[in-house]
Amino acid sequence: MVRRRPGAPTLEEVAAHAGVGRGTVSRVINNAAGVKESTRQAVQRAVEELGYVPNLAARSLAGQRADAVALVLTEPDWRQFAEPFFSEIVRSLGDALADTGMQLMLTLIRSETERQRFLEYARGGRVDGVLLMSVHADDRLPDMLADARLPTVLLGRRSGDEYVSYVDADNVGGARDAVSHLLKQGRTAIATITGPLDMYVAQCRLRGYQDALAQAGLMNSRSWVAESDFSEESGRRAMAELLERHPEIDAVLAASDTTAAGALHALRAAGRRVPEDVAVIGFDDFPLAERTEPRLTTVRQPLEEMGRAMVRLLMEEMEDQSEAWRHVILRTKLVVRESS
Amino acid sequence: MVRRRPGAPTLEEVAAHAGVGRGTVSRVINNAAGVKESTRQAVQRAVEELGYVPNLAARSLAGQRADAVALVLTEPDWRQFAEPFFSEIVRSLGDALADTGMQLMLTLIRSETERQRFLEYARGGRVDGVLLMSVHADDRLPDMLADARLPTVLLGRRSGDEYVSYVDADNVGGARDAVSHLLKQGRTAIATITGPLDMYVAQCRLRGYQDALAQAGLMNSRSWVAESDFSEESGRRAMAELLERHPEIDAVLAASDTTAAGALHALRAAGRRVPEDVAVIGFDDFPLAERTEPRLTTVRQPLEEMGRAMVRLLMEEMEDQSEAWRHVILRTKLVVRESS
DNA sequence: TTGAAAGCGCTAACAC
DNA sequence: GTGTTAGCGCTTTCAA
Numbered sequence: 027m028v029r030r031r032p033g034a035p036t037l038e039e040v041a042a043h044a045g046v047g048r049g050t051v052s053r054v055i056n057n058a059a060g061v062k063e064s065t066r067q068a069v070q071r072a073v074e075e076l077g078y079v080p081n082l083a084a085r086s087l088a089g090q091r092a093d094a095v096a097l098v099l100t101e102p103d104w105r106q107f108a109e110p111f112f113s114e115i116v117r118s119l120g121d122a123l124a125d126t127g128m129q130l131m132l133t134l135i136r137s138e139t140e141r142q143r144f145l146e147y148a149r150g151g152r153v154d155g156v157l158l159m160s161v162h163a164d165d166r167l168p169d170m171l172a173d174a175r176l177p178t179v180l181l182g183r184r185s186g187d188e189y190v191s192y193v194d195a196d197n198v199g200g201a202r203d204a205v206s207h208l209l210k211q212g213r214t215a216i217a218t219i220t221g222p223l224d225m226y227v228a229q230c231r232l233r234g235y236q237d238a239l240a241q242a243g244l245m246n247s248r249s250w251v252a253e254s255d256f257s258e259e260s261g262r263r264a265m266a267e268l269l270e271r272h273p274e275i276d277a278v279l280a281a282s283d284t285t286a287a288g289a290l291h292a293l294r295a296a297g298r299r300v301p302e303d304v305a306v307i308g309f310d311d312f313p314l315a316e317r318t319e320p321r322l323t324t325v326r327q328p329l330e331e332m333g334r335a336m337v338r339l340l341m342e343e344m345e346d347q348s349e350a351w352r353h354v355i356l357r358t359k360l361v362v363r364e365s366s
Numbered sequence: 367m368v369r370r371r372p373g374a375p376t377l378e379e380v381a382a383h384a385g386v387g388r389g390t391v392s393r394v395i396n397n398a399a400g401v402k403e404s405t406r407q408a409v410q411r412a413v414e415e416l417g418y419v420p421n422l423a424a425r426s427l428a429g430q431r432a433d434a435v436a437l438v439l440t441e442p443d444w445r446q447f448a449e450p451f452f453s454e455i456v457r458s459l460g461d462a463l464a465d466t467g468m469q470l471m472l473t474l475i476r477s478e479t480e481r482q483r484f485l486e487y488a489r490g491g492r493v494d495g496v497l498l499m500s501v502h503a504d505d506r507l508p509d510m511l512a513d514a515r516l517p518t519v520l521l522g523r524r525s526g527d528e529y530v531s532y533v534d535a536d537n538v539g540g541a542r543d544a545v546s547h548l549l550k551q552g553r554t555a556i557a558t559i560t561g562p563l564d565m566y567v568a569q570c571r572l573r574g575y576q577d578a579l580a581q582a583g584l585m586n587s588r589s590w591v592a593e594s595d596f597s598e599e600s601g602r603r604a605m606a607e608l609l610e611r612h613p614e615i616d617a618v619l620a621a622s623d624t625t626a627a628g629a630l631h632a633l634r635a636a637g638r639r640v641p642e643d644v645a646v647i648g649f650d651d652f653p654l655a656e657r658t659e660p661r662l663t664t665v666r667q668p669l670e671e672m673g674r675a676m677v678r679l680l681m682e683e684m685e686d687q688s689e690a691w692r693h694v695i696l697r698t699k700l701v702v703r704e705s706s
Numbered sequence: 707t708t709g710a711a712a713g714c715g716c717t718a719a720c721a722c
Numbered sequence: 723g724t725g726t727t728a729g730c731g732c733t734t735t736c737a738a
Contacts, residue, residue: 036731047709052733062707079514082490083432084731086423087714094492096471116474124479129487131436132472134456139464147469150422152434174419376715387725392717402723424715427730 035076044072094129118333177343200325200358201234213277221281261288283308375416384412434469458673517683540665540698541574553617561621601628623648
């Protein structure tokens with residue numbers, strides 16, 4: 027199976043065509059300093075005329091680098107992609123990476139086979155670093171990458187004592203702020219719809235919720251807590267459950283804005299007005315919720331900054347061979363929209 | 367910037383460790399035939415002991431191939447990702463590619479810069495082929511890839527005389543079938559919500575709709591056609607518009623199931639019952655619509671087959687240097703669910 | 707400022 | 723069956 031166009035011009039041919047040495051051509055195409063302007067132009071003309079394109083495999087081999095980083099998603103439910111959380115992060119990563127001249131490649135891992143294939147790919151040096159999103163607590167992939175001494179940065183921790191480098195939002199603080207806000211509004215019957223509680227992010231948000239209530243000296247029973255899987259449908263179900271248990275509910279902290287959207291539907295179906303009767307606050311900043319409910323308050327995560335921070339940490343790991351871990355936790359911001 | 371672990375063992379060291387030649391090690395790690403079992407085991411032991419991982423850049427350079435293909439999305443609106451259309455295709459591509467030992471990498475292209483960067487990447491030989499999704503009519507990327515003699519396969523055509531290899535669904539036939547079905551049900555006031563009419567897929571579906579009506583000798587005025595951008599919101603708007611123009615509407619062919627979901631909302635908001643008063647048929651097979659409206663009929667595209675076909679065409683192009691283009695159009699299937 | 711030369715680590719063709 | 727060897731196309735010293 028011959029896979030590459032056979033007659034592609036090489037650097038050597040360009041050199042011959044321009045009447046210079048190989049090294050000089052290399053310098054020109056890499057924008058290295060120390061080349062006479064006239065020489066540079068002659069080389070550039072030869073490049074144009076021959077339609078020369080550098081062979082990246084050769085460059086990788088000689089330069090010991092791939093000029094590419096992978097963004098890995100182990101989430102089997104790709105519906106996730108729809109979340110602005112995802113697209114914002116990707117956008118931000120793309121922008122941050124643009125300055126470095128690296129190619130961002132997305133990799134979806136759904137099976138053990140794919141996981142192995144990616145590991146070989148990464149350990150084979152096809153990428154200089156790996157960014158991982160939505161890693162579950164029991165996922166060992168980050169460890170395996172770290173063991174292979176590949177620069178690796180997680181978005182979100184797997185647990186409180188994550189040791190692989192990561193960037194995370196202050197989920198405890200965000201939830202606490204949201205609940206405090208509700209308390210200040212005079213709400214007292216505050217329930218919460220959590221994410222999957224085997225995920226650290228969900229645990230943190232639940233903790234923030236509990237902290238704020240405890241601080242206000244309020245009750246804090248499990249019957250005010252319902253679990254969701256971050257989907258709209260599960261939010262709807264959780265809300266219905268909560269309403270059944272506590273019809274007096276006057277506020278809800280939801281796992282995400284998608285979940286919040288589900289909660290909204292359930293509330294409306296039950297004849298409650300939002301936010302007059304029941305206030306709803308979700309995490310992230312889901313445009314859908316924003317569109318259907320512009321007055322909804324949310325806990326906004328600094329997605330743009332989180333992406334940039336991930337790239338920064340990755341670069342630091344690449345530069346520095348000391349294998350130090352770096353952790354960045356970014357503050358969230360409560361965006362208050364409703365007037366009531 | 368030193369990016370690769372420096373002390374990684376090479377094939378040469380494995381050979382020395384196992385007391386064999388380089389070629390033998392190469393044969394073993396590539397599962398080539400013609401190696402004595404005892405030798406193979408000795409090599410494998412050496413590989414294990416040294417933690418050897420092949421350098422993929424060297425392999426690429428020597429073997430003239432990358433063992434990777436890119437799936438490119440030029441769609442700036444990543445909300446698309448949510449569609450099962452996308453995730454199903456990716457799943458199917460992943461499965462088909464698994465057999466070939468190739469790595470699938472997703473690439474998102476939003477800006478001209480990213481487009482250029484990807485072109486260099488692909489022309490530099492980092493991928494053996496390119497799969498393109500949701501390409502707009504005025505996108506020149508496929509031509510540029512084809513010019514670079516890179517095996518390229520599109521999902522969907524840019525126009526009726528697309529010449530780059532592609533896999534597409536029979537959109538005209540699908541729409542025609544759907545409308546015929548409605549006519550057979552006794553519906554006569556049939557409107558359609560199209561996709562963006564600068565996309566060939568939308569033109570085809572509109573044509574199928576018109577064909578079926580013409581064949582039945584029915585009127586066919588533009589006032590029964592409303593355009594959407596495949597989103598739920600635009601579907602809702604389009605439906606409202608149509609209802610205003612023609613309150614007597616008793617059926618709608620929608621651009622996609624997402625659009626159909628929007629249409630449903632608009633219909634319900636207007637007090638119509640579905641499918642009793644108004645039948646709705648969309649393309650694809652959107653689970654959301656399925657969940658909220660299990661009785662909804664849809665035009666199902668053979669996504670699984672489409673993915674497999676894409677990989678097949680790509681392989682053929684890689685095998686065959688003759689630069690022939692291959693086109694595959696797959697039949698759609700009307701999945702009838704409502705009883706009325 | 708530039709050319710020449712030594713690899714980077716692997717595959718594949720060719721000997722033995 | 724297995725070892726040897728000649729590249730693959732580039733980057734990067736090292737001289738000139």
